[in-house]
Amino acid sequence: MFPPTESNAYLRASISKWYAQFVLFIMRSSFFSLKAGSLSILWLVLLASCVNKIPSEEDEATHAGDIPIRISASISEANRTRVANNQFEAGDEMGLFVLTASFSLREERHADNVRFVYSDGGFATDVPVYYPKDGSKIRLVSYYPYRKEGMEMGKCVMPVSVSTDQGKTGAHSLSDFLVATKEDVAASNNPVPLKYKHKFFRLKIVLAVAGKDNIDELYDANPKLSVCGFYTEATYDFQNDTLIGRVKERDIVPSGAWKMENGRLVGKELILIPQECNPGYQYVALEVGGKKYTSFLPSTTQARAGKQMELKISFDSSSDMLLSDVEGDIEEWGEGGKESAPSELVHQFVNVSELDFKRSNVYKVFHEKKQVAEICEEYLVTPEFSSPAIVAYPMTAGGKVDLSKGLVVRLIGETAAVHGGTVAWDTDNLSLTYTPGTLKSRDYLYIKADGQFTLSNADADTMLDVLPMADVACDERDGKRHNYPLVKIGTQYWMRENLETPFYTDGTAIPQLTNAISGQSGYVRSKSDHYFYTIDLPLSSRILPERYEIPRKADWDTLMAYLKNDVSLIKGDTWIPNSNGDKVEAATNLTGFSALPVGICMENNSTIKQSGYEGWMVAYWTQDNTRTGMEPFAFALLSNSNERSQARSDEGQKALAIRCIRK
Numbered sequence: 001m002f003p004p005t006e007s008n009a010y011l012r013a014s015i016s017k018w019y020a021q022f023v024l025f026i027m028r029s030s031f032f033s034l035k036a037g038s039l040s041i042l043w044l045v046l047l048a049s050c051v052n053k054i055p056s057e058e059d060e061a062t063h064a065g066d067i068p069i070r071i072s073a074s075i076s077e078a079n080r081t082r083v084a085n086n087q088f089e090a091g092d093e094m095g096l097f098v099l100t101a102s103f104s105l106r107e108e109r110h111a112d113n114v115r116f117v118y119s120d121g122g123f124a125t126d127v128p129v130y131y132p133k134d135g136s137k138i139r140l141v142s143y144y145p146y147r148k149e150g151m152e153m154g155k156c157v158m159p160v161s162v163s164t165d166q167g168k169t170g171a172h173s174l175s176d177f178l179v180a181t182k183e184d185v186a187a188s189n190n191p192v193p194l195k196y197k198h199k200f201f202r203l204k205i206v207l208a209v210a211g212k213d214n215i216d217e218l219y220d221a222n223p224k225l226s227v228c229g230f231y232t233e234a235t236y237d238f239q240n241d242t243l244i245g246r247v248k249e250r251d252i253v254p255s256g257a258w259k260m261e262n263g264r265l266v267g268k269e270l271i272l273i274p275q276e277c278n279p280g281y282q283y284v285a286l287e288v289g290g291k292k293y294t295s296f297l298p299s300t301t302q303a304r305a306g307k308q309m310e311l312k313i314s315f316d317s318s319s320d321m322l323l324s325d326v327e328g329d330i331e332e333w334g335e336g337g338k339e340s341a342p343s344e345l346v347h348q349f350v351n352v353s354e355l356d357f358k359r360s361n362v363y364k365v366f367h368e369k370k371q372v373a374e375i376c377e378e379y380l381v382t383p384e385f386s387s388p389a390i391v392a393y394p395m396t397a398g399g400k401v402d403l404s405k406g407l408v409v410r411l412i413g414e415t416a417a418v419h420g421g422t423v424a425w426d427t428d429n430l431s432l433t434y435t436p437g438t439l440k441s442r443d444y445l446y447i448k449a450d451g452q453f454t455l456s457n458a459d460a461d462t463m464l465d466v467l468p469m470a471d472v473a474c475d476e477r478d479g480k481r482h483n484y485p486l487v488k489i490g491t492q493y494w495m496r497e498n499l500e501t502p503f504y505t506d507g508t509a510i511p512q513l514t515n516a517i518s519g520q521s522g523y524v525r526s527k528s529d530h531y532f533y534t535i536d537l538p539l540s541s542r543i544l545p546e547r548y549e550i551p552r553k554a555d556w557d558t559l560m561a562y563l564k565n566d567v568s569l570i571k572g573d574t575w576i577p578n579s580n581g582d583k584v585e586a587a588t589n590l591t592g593f594s595a596l597p598v599g600i601c602m603e604n605n606s607t608i609k610q611s612g613y614e615g616w617m618v619a620y621w622t623q624d625n626t627r628t629g630m631e632p633f634a635f636a637l638l639s640n641s642n643e644r645s646q647a648r649s650d651e652g653q654k655a656l657a658i659r660c661i662r663k
Helices: 006-028 034-048 215-220 553-562
Strands: 071-075 093-100 111-119 122-124 138-144 157-161 178-185 192-198 201-209 224-237 242-252 259-261 264-272 283-288 291-296 308-315 321-327 339-345 362-367 370-381 386-394 406-411 422-426 431-435 444-447 467-470 472-477 480-489 492-495 523-525 531-534 617-620 633-638 645-648 654-656
Touching: 071 122, 138 192, 201 215, 215 259, 215 264, 224 264, 242 472, 283 308, 362 480, 370 431, 370 444, 370 480, 492 553
Parallel strands: 071 192, 201 308
Antiparallel strands: 093 111, 093 138, 111 122, 138 178, 157 224, 178 192, 201 264, 224 242, 224 283, 259 264, 283 291, 291 339, 308 321, 321 339, 362 370, 362 467, 370 386, 386 406, 406 422, 422 431, 472 480, 480 492, 523 531, 531 654, 617 633, 633 645
């Protein structure tokens, strides 16, 4: 009555399941009479005669369309899986996509995101999935943990994430992400072995003692920690086996509890999304006995898929500086390297002499993960004087920087008692009011519990524990992150470097051009490794880092008005004459803007170097004031002029540099 086709496979399975349940019901019903039982059994026999026989493990099917797909699982080269206890637990769920040989994940799927659940030592699914009835081979793509939404048809990407509190029950294991594929699978009654690979990164943390400290006392103190500066969400591309679109930096609490092992504290670990580690950015926040420490991950740390590392912190309560080692040695996650990383004590002050303004001219200051101040190395311009300075700004009740209440911690280069003055910016009129100070140069800035600044430690009991962190424009593309340093000039915040990337923000490659050619869109990369973009790129919503935009003509006007049209203040590096005999104007770069003479790219010029522009010119794309198009003239700087210049942007095909301003 039901021919053995794939279309009625589910019906056969359902009837068979119902059949078994009904027989069990008959056997357990003590009040059934023999006559009633005979009639019931006769009905079941007749019904069974209409159903094809469902193959069992003992009785192999001969038609591919009758064989359900079964899987067995292992991880990497070990017969163990899952991050918790290295074995699967009852209720663990995996997803399975089944493709015929002629289709990809973007196209037709033989089975779409089928849920398999671990139970009694194996995986099972509520609805059997059968091999293609024509006997064609299939491809299996599986992942853990299961996501109900799966992947949209026409796409091969899936959102993935890690928990920010991996100490919660189950959160650590569900933060892991495993993928397995199997090609050219022929119909068989045997389970298909799938070998899963970790796509995330594992970090274990160990505490050891140094000096006079005691490991038992450290254990009793129950040190608290979190890992900061890592993205917690991303998108996994199954087709290319890559992670893209990393977002949402969050503090992550590890799983596990401390235990003593070989004179050390072990037991804390995290699962992290693989990403680039930047020096002085990602760090471990540690609290022991009321003191807060930070241990920055070294620049050589690589959070790669399938890798694990162990961060060992040597604790010495008598020292402000802790020593850390990063090493890895867990086989099923792959081997890691061994590196060193210093830790720094969180103080009740900011030592401005130790801030590395080469990393950024802007620093955020935090107290218990809340920003309480901003410190800038900036160029102050007033009618009376101009000077580079280090200025601290408090935060408003709404969490924004209050530019009306700046404290001049130091006027750079001044030895007289002129420090400690104040600055007040009028953001509406873009004007600055400066009040001179009367103090000798100070290194330490203190922040009181009420948010007020002081350069004296007289009220030490009311000072906040603070941690300064360089403020940068984080630009994540194609699995790599570039941190652009920032510079504050007047009331504007600029990226201190030109945008230089071959990818859109979604990870898609921007077409690379050998030259600026009419009708072609993309970027040109010079021999000196600088990037120039065609006119359509600055208008794309996919080219700019989040919170940044192409400057308008009004933005350049504001910059030049504040600097009294002295472009030497934003020129950096060495400039050369355009031609023999030309004068080269000064390039002091006192603002830190760092405009470099990278040149431009124009149609029919074979290379940037041979075009004659590099070394004496730069031009930046400029939007019109409505932000709907580009200005006909780009903002330009020349070596032989101390005033702003212009370069036609609507004449012929050109590729220019991009410099971003914060929204």
